[in-house]
Amino acid sequence: MxxxxxxxxxxxxxxxxxxxxxxxxxxxxxGMREPGEILGGPRHSKAKVERYARSMDSTRYIMRTIPIYYKMAPRRNIAPDVLIAQAMVETGYGRYTGDSKPWNMAGIKKGGDVGDEPRDFEKPPTARAGVRMHINHMAAYTGKKPIGKPHDRFYDARAAQKDRGYWIRNIGQLGGGIWATDTSYDDKIRNILYGMSRA
Known part of the structure; x- marks a missing residue:
């Protein structure tokens, strides 16, 4: 026995x-990706991200997109919380204080040779179209397939990143003129992600 x-x-x-x-x-x-990685599952739940967004007085332009990011971004294995943090940086928490206008969640310009005038930026008609454009733009840099027919700038970004000889994997790789010229761009995104972790 x-x-x-x-x-x-x-x-x-x-x-x-x-x-x-x-x-x-x-x-x-x-599941859990390493801090700073762009690809993989979210480190922060949708509820936590929404709490953080409310605590920062984010506008409806951010609040309406959070569930859309959590639904669409995993289809390309891109972390939705990273994209939302990036959108918060790019749009000033949805206040759109720069040249891009509502539903352009990441300051994405039109394809071809354009300047920095408001007319040079994409103008997605809906929250869903803006989120899809943002996901597709990140897909261009990370070597992922776009969702549906991508915006024109997707092809420019994909070709430029292919010429660099590597795919973006980490937030720290987004600055230095690749996505943004701001040398503290990655720190701004990281600070928001840290805020999300404390929400």
């Missing part, structure tokens, strides 16, 4: 260890 009990206990412990190892592998494979 004692032998049967030991066999049963050994089998139970082995099964528990196997499921723990499997759960850890799944978490590493598709």
């Amino acid at each position: 004692r032998y049967v009990g030991l066999v049963f206990l050994s089998a139970f412990l082995a099964l528990g260890l196997a499921s723990h190892v499997q759960a850890e592998s799944l978490e590493r494979a598709g």
